[in-house]
Structure formats: structure tokens, C-alpha cells
Amino acid sequence: MGDGVNREEYIVQMKQISKVYSNGVAANQGVDFNLKKGEIHALMGENGAGKSTLMKMLFGMEQPTSGEIVINGETTVLSSPSVAISKGIGMVHQHFMLVPSLSVAENVVLGMVPKKGIFIDKEKAIEITRENAEKYNLHVEPEMRVADIPVGMKQKVEILKALVRGAKILILDEPTAVLTAQETEELFRELTTLKKEGYTVVFISHKLNEIKEITDRLTIMRNGRSMGVYETKDVSKEDISRLMVGRDVVLNVQKDPAKPTETVLKVRDLEYVNEWNKKMLNKVSFDVRKGEILGIAGVEGNGQKELIDMLFNLNVPDAGTAEVNGRSIIGLPQAKIREMGVSLVPEDRMLYGIAGTASIEENVISDRCAKKELNNGPLFKMSEIHKLSEQLVKDYTVLCKSPAQQVGMLSGGNIQKVVVAREFSNDPALILADQPTRGIDVGATEFIRKKLVELSRSGVAVLLVSADLAEVMELSDSLIVMHNGRIVAYFRDAETLTDEEMGEYMLGLKEQTPEEIRRVCHD
Amino acid sequence: MTRKREIIFSIVRGAMAIMIALLVAMLLIFISADGDSFGEKLSVTAEAMKQLLVGPIFRINATGIKFEGKRLADVFAAMIPTIFTGLSVCVMFAANQFNLGSEGGIMLGAFISAIVAIYMPLPRGLHALVCILAGGLVTGLVMLIPAILKVKLNVSEMVCSLMLNYIIMYIIKYLMNTSYADKSKGQIQTYPFLNSSKLPALSQAPIFTSSKLSWGIVIAVIAVVVMGFFMYRSRWGYQIRMIGINQDFAKYSGMKVGFVIVLSQIIGGFLAGAGGGIEMLGRYPSFSWSALPGYGWTGITVAILAGNNPWFVPLAAFFLAYLGKGCDMMATYANVPTQLIAIVQGVIFLFFAAESFLSRYRQSLVVKTAKEEIAAKMASSEEGGKKDE
Numbered sequence: 001m002g003d004g005v006n007r008e009e010y011i012v013q014m015k016q017i018s019k020v021y022s023n024g025v026a027a028n029q030g031v032d033f034n035l036k037k038g039e040i041h042a043l044m045g046e047n048g049a050g051k052s053t054l055m056k057m058l059f060g061m062e063q064p065t066s067g068e069i070v071i072n073g074e075t076t077v078l079s080s081p082s083v084a085i086s087k088g089i090g091m092v093h094q095h096f097m098l099v100p101s102l103s104v105a106e107n108v109v110l111g112m113v114p115k116k117g118i119f120i121d122k123e124k125a126i127e128i129t130r131e132n133a134e135k136y137n138l139h140v141e142p143e144m145r146v147a148d149i150p151v152g153m154k155q156k157v158e159i160l161k162a163l164v165r166g167a168k169i170l171i172l173d174e175p176t177a178v179l180t181a182q183e184t185e186e187l188f189r190e191l192t193t194l195k196k197e198g199y200t201v202v203f204i205s206h207k208l209n210e211i212k213e214i215t216d217r218l219t220i221m222r223n224g225r226s227m228g229v230y231e232t233k234d235v236s237k238e239d240i241s242r243l244m245v246g247r248d249v250v251l252n253v254q255k256d257p258a259k260p261t262e263t264v265l266k267v268r269d270l271e272y273v274n275e276w277n278k279k280m281l282n283k284v285s286f287d288v289r290k291g292e293i294l295g296i297a298g299v300e301g302n303g304q305k306e307l308i309d310m311l312f313n314l315n316v317p318d319a320g321t322a323e324v325n326g327r328s329i330i331g332l333p334q335a336k337i338r339e340m341g342v343s344l345v346p347e348d349r350m351l352y353g354i355a356g357t358a359s360i361e362e363n364v365i366s367d368r369c370a371k372k373e374l375n376n377g378p379l380f381k382m383s384e385i386h387k388l389s390e391q392l393v394k395d396y397t398v399l400c401k402s403p404a405q406q407v408g409m410l411s412g413g414n415i416q417k418v419v420v421a422r423e424f425s426n427d428p429a430l431i432l433a434d435q436p437t438r439g440i441d442v443g444a445t446e447f448i449r450k451k452l453v454e455l456s457r458s459g460v461a462v463l464l465v466s467a468d469l470a471e472v473m474e475l476s477d478s479l480i481v482m483h484n485g486r487i488v489a490y491f492r493d494a495e496t497l498t499d500e501e502m503g504e505y506m507l508g509l510k511e512q513t514p515e516e517i518r519r520v521c522h523d
Numbered sequence: 524m525t526r527k528r529e530i531i532f533s534i535v536r537g538a539m540a541i542m543i544a545l546l547v548a549m550l551l552i553f554i555s556a557d558g559d560s561f562g563e564k565l566s567v568t569a570e571a572m573k574q575l576l577v578g579p580i581f582r583i584n585a586t587g588i589k590f591e592g593k594r595l596a597d598v599f600a601a602m603i604p605t606i607f608t609g610l611s612v613c614v615m616f617a618a619n620q621f622n623l624g625s626e627g628g629i630m631l632g633a634f635i636s637a638i639v640a641i642y643m644p645l646p647r648g649l650h651a652l653v654c655i656l657a658g659g660l661v662t663g664l665v666m667l668i669p670a671i672l673k674v675k676l677n678v679s680e681m682v683c684s685l686m687l688n689y690i691i692m693y694i695i696k697y698l699m700n701t702s703y704a705d706k707s708k709g710q711i712q713t714y715p716f717l718n719s720s721k722l723p724a725l726s727q728a729p730i731f732t733s734s735k736l737s738w739g740i741v742i743a744v745i746a747v748v749v750m751g752f753f754m755y756r757s758r759w760g761y762q763i764r765m766i767g768i769n770q771d772f773a774k775y776s777g778m779k780v781g782f783v784i785v786l787s788q789i790i791g792g793f794l795a796g797a798g799g800g801i802e803m804l805g806r807y808p809s810f811s812w813s814a815l816p817g818y819g820w821t822g823i824t825v826a827i828l829a830g831n832n833p834w835f836v837p838l839a840a841f842f843l844a845y846l847g848k849g850c851d852m853m854a855t856y857a858n859v860p861t862q863l864i865a866i867v868q869g870v871i872f873l874f875f876a877a878e879s880f881l882s883r884y885r886q887s888l889v890v891k892t893a894k895e896e897i898a899a900k901m902a903s904s905e906e907g908g909k910k911d912e
Contacts, residue, residue: 312775333777334777335778338777344775355773362765366778369758369762375758379756380758380761
């Protein structure tokens with residue numbers, strides 16, 4: 001009998017959902033997810049845990065590879081967002097989908113424009129917007145251009161857009177990531193109002209305080225799997241953090257104790273404020289020494305990306321210094337930085353790591369195409385290039401038919417091996433490895449981790465940034481934890497740490513004293 | 524997708540585009556054909572299509588079809604300027620720079636070469652070389668305008684180069700009307716080129732004896748080879764291509780992105796300009812172009828047909844020249860308006876440029892390849908997979 005009641009109770013049930021992307025990444029594996037009418041439900045998990053994929057499937061943007069979606073007791077195929085909208089599902093994306101040059105009202109009615117003859121009835125559009133804004137208590141300025149309104153209001157426009165289209169279930173993808181504290185508070189008030197009126201809200205986030213404050217239930221995801229559904233009042237922040245960032249598989253990487261020698265990378269007081277006026281780096285200082293792996297742990301978005309960007313001149317800091325072997329690298333062209341022996345395994349491998357439609361061979365020589373060994377006067381020494389690429393494909397076990405194959409057609413793991421092959425083989429003094437094994441298969445992951453350890457033991461300085469706790473704890477000799485753009489903890493010996501302790505630092509529940517943190521600068 | 528499948532796809536796609544274009548052409552010819560009955564129209568259409576398809580190099584008469592060297596030579600001659608503009612566009616488009624300056628470039632190169640050919644007496648052979656180089660270099664330098672504006676100020680190179688074409692044209696027209704005008708002639712033109720500057724006709728080859736095909740075609744072929752090696756066998760061409768595929772990747776890899784972008788446009792300008800000089804000295808007694816010649820636009824079609832690959836430029840240029848000649852033949856012998864070529868070209872261009880034309884077929888090939896790869900992977904990692912469980 002209880003079963004029958006449950007079925008009535010849920011307005012959305014996603015059963016055993018799996019999703020394999022065309023590049024072979026399994027983003028969801030047998031996930032169960034359900035929503036009760038009139039609740040605010042948190043979907044938690046680190047980046048890459050599969051939250052967005054799951055919600056994209058609920059919004060019809062992606063199709064599940066297997067599994068079933070039941071809405072209001074009816075099995076439904078959500079073949080596109082418009083189908084999802086017709087079923088009363090609306091989504092507010094993290095990056096707003098608004099037309100900046102149009103007015104708020106025009107954005108709200110986009111796709112369902114009131115007309116007067118062949119012209120848009122602007123009056124009517126403004127009226128619709130105003131009415132709905134009042135009804136839902138979402139304050140917006142219908143006549144202003146979207147480009148001119150603050151971020152908080154843009155978000156309200158997005159929510160209004162969904163509501164005007166008849167959404168009863170609202171999916172908000174990290175809605176507070178771009179908001180100030182006051183705006184967040186306002187949003188929460190609005191969401192509570194909506195809840196009282198019977199709307200259901202899915203709230204994607206990894207901010208514990210917010211979750212505790214506003215949600216009724218929560219689903220935690222890790223590595224594409226659901227870690228369970230909980231009543232928010234029944235779980236502590238510590239429990240949540242453990243479920244979110246705990247490790248699944250213990251991959252054993254054999255590692256001798258590090259014998260660090262002189263400092264290679266010396267970073268002092270780096271500061272950076274991003275375009276939304278958020279302080280992404282706040283007085284970040286640390287050293288990486290020859291022969292050691294320094295790990296940076298932290299939930300993504302706490303300044304790690306910005307830090308790496310500064311160290312490879314993909315962005316410029318507002319203040320602070322960074323030196324490699326005593327020479328400043330801030331503002332140097334990438335060619336110079338590479339000449340000094342710095343390699344980068346970029347976080348976004350499709351953006352920076354590869355030229356997708358070029359061959360594997362063309363991708364592994366990109367950093368050394370002007371080198372003497374590969375050139376004979378004005379022409380390439382093709383035989384040398386073939387030899388090099390064949391060797392790298394072999395050494396790094398890239399699964400391909402030949403080095404002439406298009407790199408974009410390889411699986412994620414093999415693409416990453418191509419990137420790593422290039423970055424590890426140019427005789428580096430310092431390797432910046434930013435999420436080196438994100439979203440790739442176990443085999444490739446293990447291979448890349450082993451290589452990193454091997455290189456560090458042969459005297460390379462390695463800075464490892466990873467949101468994967470298991471990875472950063474197993475590989476690193478020493479660890480720093482970043483939260484809100486600051487280093488909040490330094491552990492000289494990464495092996496003594498427990499997941500729980502790490503989780504608390506990563507989510508900002510605990511912090512070391514400045515003196516303890518300062519030890520990472522080996523002056 | 525495997526390289527083999529990629530190539531098969533390109534060929535099928537190209538052939539389909541051409542077939543559809545020819546069908547459209549046939550339909551249009553049929554509609555515009557003279558004749559009272561369906562049968563009559565059909566026979567006119569058949570005649571026209573015959574001229575279009577075989578007319579460019581064969582003479583068709585009652586006794587049969589006979590190869591004609593002169594017609595082939597005309598086709599080759601028509602290829603010379605479009606090979607150069609095609610190469611020019613290839614280099615710039617490969618760097619993802621949509622510079623449309625080849626059109627003004629070829630006119631500028633032709634004009635500069637003409638001036639050198641008229642006013643700077645030099646020994647035979649050397650004179651032509653200096654003319655062509657001057658045309659190429661000046662045009663290459665002029666291309667610095669869109670290139671540097673793009674790199675330094677992020678001005679759209681497309682808009683800038685497009686406008687530049689007209690600036691070049693009007694300046695040349697002004698100069699032709701004033702300082703460099705040969706006032707003794709009824710038409711607006713410059714003084715005749717000195718004999719020492721002219722590119723000789725390629726009359727040694729037996730089949731071309733009676734033709735006016737110049738040595739320009741040989742230079743064009745050399746240019747193709749040089750550019751083929753440049754783009755696929757040199758570090759600069761490599762960098763141009765990588766920047767074209769993914770500029771962020773190129774920057775991260777340590778390439779001098781701004782410099783290479785400028786370089787690609789200088790080279791593009793040089794090729795267009797040199798092509799203009801070669802066309803001028805090989806075909807004309809004096810400079811009399813009073814409008815943009817259109818070779819630059821054709822060059823864009825050539826480059827797109829060739830997939831920005833210099834090695835395929837002669838093929839694409841031949842195809843377009845053949846089509847052009849075929850249309851001339853149709854106009855002469857089958858009474859079909861010559862404007863039709865523009866439509867045929869347009870249709871082919873449309874299908875080539877349409878990214879998703881036959882995309883389902885492509886997707887099916889991709890899926891097939893992926894399935895094979897997954898199967899291969901499963902087979903090879905069966906053991907390891909079990910361990911993970």
C-alpha cells in the first residue's frame with residue numbers, strides 16, 4: 001500500500017537513468033531521482049559528478065542512454081526542451097540564456113510574442129511581464145535592456161521566463177554562484193514563496209549552508225552515481241560533505257617518499273578579482289619544490305582555475321608574483337614560459353589541450369614545431385616527426401589506428417593521453433596538472449597518475465590541482481586546500497589525512513592558522 | 524572517424540553537390556530553352572548539356588566528337604588567375620581569417636605589375652620577374668591593413684578587406700584616368716607594356732601550338748607545389764592551420780598567434796598580387812581593367828571546393844574553368860544564356876558550404892566508427908574490466 005501512496009506523491013521519478021556521451025564518458029550510471037510536489041530539493045555533488053547531465057535529461061536537452069522518466073505518473077519521453085516545458089518543467093541555466101540587446105519584457109515573452117498585426121505588441125509584453133512579476137513577487141524592470149540590468153535581476157528574468165511558460169517544476173543550476181549575499185537572500189525568499197504556492201524547485205549547488213537553509217530533501221551524487229536521498233533536517237553538514245567528496249575506488253599508486261630539493265615555483269601574494277567583482281585569489285602564496293607533488297584540493301570554483309591561468313599567462317593577476325627558478329613568469333608569452341620548462345595539462349582539454357580536427361601527430365608537436373630537431377631549413381623533417389609521434393603514441397599507450405588519426409575522434413581518455421604525452425615529453429622542470437584525470441576511464445587515469453609520480457621522482461616539480469579527493473590525497477606529497485580564493489590549510493604530509501577532515505576544510509567549515517598555512521612557503 | 528571514411532565522405536559529398544547543381548542547371552536550361560513542344564525543348568536541353576559537359580575540350584559536330592587543344596588551352600588559361608586567388612584565399616581561410624581582399628589584391632597586383640612593365644625597362648625575363656614580384660609585394664603590404672587592424676584592434680578582417688577592395692579599385696581607376704592614361708586611345712587604358720616584360724606563350728607544347736596560353740600556367744603549378752609544401756610541410760603553414768582550428772590551443776602551445784595571423788594575410792596578399800601580375804603580363808597588351816575582375820570571388824569558391832588545401836586548388840580551379848568554358852559553349856552553340864554559370868556555381872557553392880549537407884550520412888559513419896572502437900576496446904580490456912568489478 002505504501003508503494004501506491006509513494007507513486008502518487010512523486011511528481012517526477014527518474015528511474016535507473018544512465019547516460020553515455022558520444023565521446024564515451026559515462027556521466028550517469030543507474031541514477032534514481034525523484035521529486036515531491038511542493039518541495040525544494042537539492043541536487044548536490046562536485047563538478048563532474050553528473051548533476052547537470054541528470055537535469056539536462058529532465059529538461060529534454062539530453063536523452064538518457066537507458067532508464068525511464070515518469071512525470072505525474074506517466075512515463076514520458078522528453079525529446080526536447082519544448083516537450084519538457086509543455087510538461088511544466090523549466091530550467092534556469094548557470095549561464096543565462098537571455099538576449100542582452102532586448103528588453104526584459106521581450107525576453108520574457110520570447111517565442112510566445114503577443115502580436116498586433118505583424119508587429120510585436122510591446123505594451124502587451126510589458127503588461128504580461130509586470131503582471132507575472134507581481135504575481136510571483138519577482139521584482140524586475142520590464143522596459144530595461146537585459147544588458148543593462150544586474151545579474152540578480154537577470155536571474156529573476158530567467159525564472160519569470162520559465163514561470164510564464166507554465167513551469168510547475170523549476171530547475172535552478174547553481175543559482176547562487178553569481179549572486180551576492182543580499183541577492184541570494186532575496187532569491188531564497190522568492191523560492192520560499194513559490195514553494196508555498198505549490199511549485200517544486202530543484203536546487204543544484206554544493207554550498208552546504210544554503211542547502212541547510214532552504215531545502216527540504218537532498219540527493220547527493222558522486223562520480224555519476226546517486227549516493228542516496230535524504231531529508232535535509234536529518235543529515236549534518238559533515239555527513240553531506242563526506243558523501244559528496246568521499247572516495248569511491250582506492251587506486252593504488254606506488255610511490256616512494258619524496259625527497260624535495262630546491263624551490264622551482266615560488267608564488268607570493270597572488271590576487272585576482274574577476275569580472276563580476278568577486279575575489280577569486282586572495283593573497284595566495286606557496287612553493288613547489290623539485291621532486292615533490294604539491295596538491296591543491298578544494299571544491300571547484302574556489303580559485304584553482306584562476307591560479308593556474310595566472311601561472312600560464314592565460315590571465316593576469318591584479319597583484320603578486322610568481323617565479324620559476326628565480327625568474328618571473330607573470331605576463332610572459334607562453335612560448336617563453338614553456339622555454340623555462342613549464343608544462344600545463346589544462347583543465348579544459350577541448351579548449352586548450354587539442355586542435356580537434358588535426359591529427360594526433362599535429363597535436364603532439366604543437367609546442368615544439370619550431371625546434372631544430374624537427375626542422376630542416378624551411379621544411380619539417382617529416383621522418384623525425386613521424387618517429388616522435390609514433391614513439392609518443394606507443395609510450396603513452398594512445399589507443400588509435402595511427403598517429404595520422406584525427407584527435408577529436410578519440411575517446412576522452414585517449415585525448416587526454418595525447419595532451420599528457422605532449423606536456424610530459426618536453427623535458428619539463430615544472431608540470432602544472434589541472435584536473436588531469438577528469439572524466440576519463442580508469443585505465444587512462446591510472447596511467448596518467450603513475451606518470452606524474454614517475455616524473456616527480458625523477459626530479460620534476462609537480463603542482464596538481466584536482467577536485468577528485470582520492471586523486472589529490474593519494475598522489476600529493478604535501479597538500480594545500482583552497483576555499484574562497486584563499487589557502488585555508490597546508491598539510492606537509494598528505495598521507496595522514498582523513499576524508500572527513502579534508503571535506504571540512506574544502507567546504508569551509510574549518511581553517512588553519514596563518515602560521516600553519518605559511519609553512520608552505522619554504523623560505 | 525577514420526581518415527579513409529573522412530575521404531570517402533568528402534568525395535561523396537562533393538560529387539553529390541556537383542550532381543545536384545547539374546540537375547538544377549538542366550532544369551533551368553529546359554525552362555529557358557527555345558522550342559514549342561516538350562520534345563523540342565528536351566532536344567535543345569540535351570544539346571546544351573552536351574556542350575556544357577564535353578564542349579570545353581571537344582568539338583562536337585555531325586561526324587562525332589574531336590579533341591581540341593585550343594579549347595583545353597583556354598580552360599588552362601582561365602585557371603591561372605583563379606589558382607592564384609584560390610591559393611591566396613586558402614592560406615587566409617586556413618588561419619580562420621575571412622579576408623576577402625584577394626579580389627582587390629589581384630587588381631592591385633595587376634596594376635602595379637603593369638606600371639613596372641611600362642615604366643621600368645629591364646632585360647627580358649628579369650623584367651617580368653620584377654613586375655610580378657612588385658605586384659605581389661605591394662599587395663602583401665596592403666594586406667597589412669586588415670591584418671594589423673584585426674590583431675591590434677580586433678576589427679573584422681572581413682568587413683575591412685571587403686571595403687579595401689573598393690578603395691583599391693577606385694584609386695586604380697583614378698590613376699588610370701589621370702597620370703597613367705594613354706590619351707591617344709579611345710578607351711581608358713595605360714600605355715602598352717614593354718615587350719621585355721611579357722610572359723611568353725606556351726607554344727612549345729604541341730597541343731597548344733595555336734593557343735595564347737602563357738607560361739603563367741607553369742608558374743601557377745609551381746605556386747601550388749610551393750604552397751602545398753608550405754601549408755603541410757613547414758612550421759609556418761602548420762601554425763597557420765593550427766591557429767585556424769583552435770586559436771586558444773595555438774596560444775597555449777606557445778605559438779605567436781598575432782604574428783602568424785598577420786603572416787597568413789601577407790602571404791595571401793602576395794599570392795593574389797603576383798597572380799594579378801602574371802595574368803596581366805601573360806594576356807594583355809596594356810592595363811585596361813575598369814572594374815574588379817571577379818577572380819577573387821572565384822578564388823573563394825575555389826578555396827572552399829578545395830577545402831583550403833592547396834593541393835586540391837588546381838582541381839577546383841579546373842572544374843570552375845571547365846564549367847565556365849562549357850557555359851560559353853552552351854551560349855555559342857545551344858543558345859543558352861551565359862549567366863547560367865553563375866547559378867550553377869551558386870548551387871555548387873551552396874551545397875559545399877552547407878555544413879550539415881549530408882550530415883546524417885556523416886553521423887552514421889561517425890557512429891559506425893565509434894561502435895567499432897568501443898567493441899575493440901571491450902575486447903582488449905575485458906580482463907581489466909573484470910578486475911575493476
